[in-house]
């Protein structure tokens with residue numbers, strides 16, 4: 001018990017230190033004056049909401065994406081505006097501008113809807129600097145197809161993540177975030193510039209060994225396989241995008257958040273959900289988690305501080321742990337696996353009416 005309490009206190013102190021390090025009048029003004037914009041999908045709850053609030057406090061315009069619910073759009077925009085206003089009041093004194101946040105209603109079980117939302121965002125916002133992806137669910141259900149025929153959990157944890165990242169590429173490539181030049185493109189450290197971060201299980205999942213025989217998990221579905229497949233495919237799919245010619249400027253990150261006190265598990269049955277809820281106060285808050293995810297990457301980049309390094313090779317994906325530390329890819333992360341998973345991903349998106357290369 002003593003060790004757990006000590007870990008909780010250390011975690012709290014470290015995240016607070018990151019906050020005071022990166023939230024300053026200069027950083028807020030920089031974000032406002034440079035019109036920095038962040039898309040957060042999964043922004044209605046938990047880690048996504050924590051990240052959206054943190055970015056709003058930092059002066060980013062947040063384009064929040066989440067499931068439609070009555071009154072939700074107004075509520076989310078109000079909350080984000082309140083976060084920006086409180087920062088502006090503390091940091092800037094009088095008449096400091098506040099960004100105009102937006103909400104886009106989207107059910108991420110539909111890849112087509114995710115794609116259309118991205119097109120709507122692109123039509124209004126030619127530049128985007130940060131994309132945070134957190135939509136997810138925790139169930140013990142078996143393979144459960146969406147209307148497009150893919151498993152629900154795999155859709156939230158992988159396919160919709162690639163769909164949004166791929167569709168927003170044109171705006172991410174236009175990012176106004178200061179980006180380092182080609183001389184540094186072979187560095188093993190993250191470059192300054194736009195960030196795409198998928199928050200799921202970077203560095204902590206095992207590879208899904210049946211990916212060639214049963215890519216969609218229709219035959220080998222289990223909670224474990226679905227978790228490993230989603231994590232493994234995030235590594236491979238995002239790494240494919242990171243290594244693709246033309247995308248060098250963008251930093252692609254697959255991170256794991258650690259144990260966070262959120263609504264995670266609300267789809268579980270009563271007994272399992274009660275067990276999760278009893279343990280959750282031991283987890284970190286979504287706000288602290290957001291500090292650990294955005295502090296060492298997005299905010300450190302703006303402040304010119306040391307950025308995460310890749311543990312394997314000097315190209316491609318960054319894998320990050322719950323405190324922003326670098327983590328490794330799995331032993332099955334090969335060029336062949338990457339090409340195979342990407343080809344299958346392209347097929348799945350094509351079936352949903354989305355053309356990607």
Ligand SMILES: NC(=O)c1ccc[n+]([C@@H]2O[C@H](COP(=O)([O-])OP(=O)(O)OC[C@H]3O[C@@H](n4cnc5c(N)ncnc54)[C@H](OP(=O)(O)O)[C@@H]3O)[C@@H](O)[C@H]2O)c1
Pocket residue numbers: 042043044045046047048066067106107108109134135136137156157199200201256257258259260261262263264265266283
């Ligand atoms: N919490 C942890 O300890 C933990 C640990 C490891 C990994 N993770 C992963 O981190 C990610 C975020 O988890 P969390 O803890 O923040 O969970 P959470 O509080 O349950 O949030 C999940 C988010 O996903 C959204 N979502 C679910 N189904 C959706 C759909 N069909 N369309 C659009 N959005 C949908 C939810 O929207 P609604 O508000 O509409 O429900 C909510 O915003 C998940 O992928 C989770 O697996 C969490």
